[in-house]
Amino acid sequence: MTVVGIIAEFNPFHNGHLYLLQQIKKKFPQATIVVVMSGNFLERGEPACIDKWIRTKQAMLAGVDLVVELPVAYCIQPADRFAWGAIKILNELKIDYLCFGAEHAQFDFSQMAQKVAGIHGNFQKFNESYAAAYQRVVTEKVGHPVDQPNDLLGLAYAKACQQLAAKIQLVPIQRVAAAYHDQDLNPRQKIASATAIRKAWQQADQQVSNYLPPGSWRIIEEQKPLTWDDFWPWLRYRIFSSTPLQLKTVYDVAEGLEYRLQQQLLGLPMTASFDDWIKAVKTKRYTYTHLSRVAVSILLQLKQTEVERQFKQPYLRPLGFNARGQQVLHQLKKQTTWPVIVKVGQEEVKKIIEVDYRAGKVYELASHRPQDLKRSPMIIN
Amino acid sequence: MTVVGIIAEFNPFHNGHLYLLQQIKKKFPQATIVVVMSGNFLERGEPACIDKWIRTKQAMLAGVDLVVELPVAYCIQPADRFAWGAIKILNELKIDYLCFGAEHAQFDFSQMAQKVAGIHGNFQKFNESYAAAYQRVVTEKVGHPVDQPNDLLGLAYAKACQQLAAKIQLVPIQRVAAAYHDQDLNPRQKIASATAIRKAWQQADQQVSNYLPPGSWRIIEEQKPLTWDDFWPWLRYRIFSSTPLQLKTVYDVAEGLEYRLQQQLLGLPMTASFDDWIKAVKTKRYTYTHLSRVAVSILLQLKQTEVERQFKQPYLRPLGFNARGQQVLHQLKKQTTWPVIVKVGQEEVKKIIEVDYRAGKVYELASHRPQDLKRSPMIIN
8 A cells, every 4th residue: 555645734725736636646546645734723823714624525525535633733833843743643654655745846855854954943043033044044055045935845844754764755746836925816727826715715706716626615615714813802802811921821922022912912903903913013033924823822822831742742633534544544553652533522632632622612713613522533435 | 078988880870870879969968979880890790781981971970079990809709898899999088978778778787797797708618609608697696687689788888897997987778669680670660770771771672761860871872781792702712722720820710610610611512601601600609690700700810819919909090070079089199198090001000900901901802992091080070
């Protein structure tokens, strides 16, 4: 059995993702396709536009055999930690290949990873973001710029594979058409960025359906995509009803940020949005994305100790599978020492997925659909 | 200058309150009338139906000369502590008389207070509420039942006066017509309970205007009364996004209640209301009202230390006054060592009214009107 892994958010599942699956099926016609997918909060520090169950269904309708949830403590991290968490799970699932879209599929990601292996955290200056400083050093080491979002993610995957000594072969797939940050739909193409799709969907632009597989669109067309605006009332309440000391207990809130987060909010009018607030807090050092991740941590009351625990005590939570995916799970259960969470009961909540359960309850405030308790994986054949 | 004090919530100001003022003016035609009024959260553990500024205006239009805010840490307490806080403020304001409505104005409240002076806290059984146990002991000591809400409050005022050695003469005024807990309007009378008025107002019952002075009604008729339902989304979020350990840091959450509050919530459907939740948590020991007060403390993140600080470091915050009321304030400023907060700036927020400021910000979530920062007392002549 050949097993191919993907790391994804599917926010929402669109033609670009379908294209990636098609390329995989061309290269590995017999392979089982396994996805590690972020739950309801995502890498750029934002809520998913639709819940993890619907996104799982979209992926499976498009040919994915098994979807496993990436725990929230990994989801809302910068690329390196996000990649580390996802690769750790895929490695436990014993995938043979990791396929990922890249702006430059010709790059030798493993080799690049070796060249930058020595780079570690603390080269950040106070007037420069981590991302900017990191890219500067990578360019020096690699010999050419690596500055496209998917290339950078690919590099992060390659680094994680090396750190974890994972026997996973990297298969970059050339991305086509849309750039990651494209804001608008391009009517001459069938592939658009998730950003452009969400924006058009938010505005009820009928064109949006052209950019998703029909099956994917059908199960979400009646819904409105969730955004930070939907969670802002709770975040706002949490920030001004907490003391700076309480805010400081949240993951990644430090160095006086606890005061700045609150003071900037109190200085804004009551009609201010999430975006207004982040822009008011933003500095050269604290980027929009970094602060958005902090905002998720505050919303979910994620603590340093909880993040550490999730990094030390991983678990596997399948969200959906078909007969082929089930085989991978059967194989897994014979080998792994990790807990495999199939149905979520009170015991699982208390002992294993407390943080993800809390994230689900918060997500339910806006999605109005139960996320975890008593839910079993979707079986779609 | 004769100064008469009242302790009130005015939730909202109605004909019963007007009747009390009229009786006072009959007895003390030249007196200045000073009110200590709860802010935006009230004694029975609920948000005020309209904000403190509107209620202040209502009271002043009806003849009150000075309204001083009762800090929130006193507001949401059982009768004895509520009374203690209010009397402490009125005593600092050097009132001569305290007038209050009573079901039995013929009771000698000062004498009753002496008889029950020895009763202290911890006679509570696990299957009995504090209120029930207290009334049982009071009946024994006094020789007859004291079981009507306003009589009990009067007794609490009398006890507080004795504890604080306040030179305040108590003037009970016979209540007429409505009982405190009446749920419905009685079309044959002009006075109804605040409970019945809020209920009718909530249901947009046109009759409600008959039970308020015209001036009081005019300034609120365009509004909807706020209830717990308006704050429930935030409370609910706070409860399930906190660990039991975090809940336990809140004032009056102890003895395992932190688990019960959360567990009962998680067992309810997502459509459950505040009322459903309280009823699910309720036991013989933890009454509806006690739990409602705990709910306010959780919503506002009120801590034990903050309550203690408010009890130890009192302050005076006028919300409104006329020329006569201003004389009382002038007199006060010459004598008091307490801070008198007129305009609220960042310094006052940080050093003195941090908790009330937070309560105001939370109240604004539903009232959408700024409550504290940069607000000065209303001057109505």
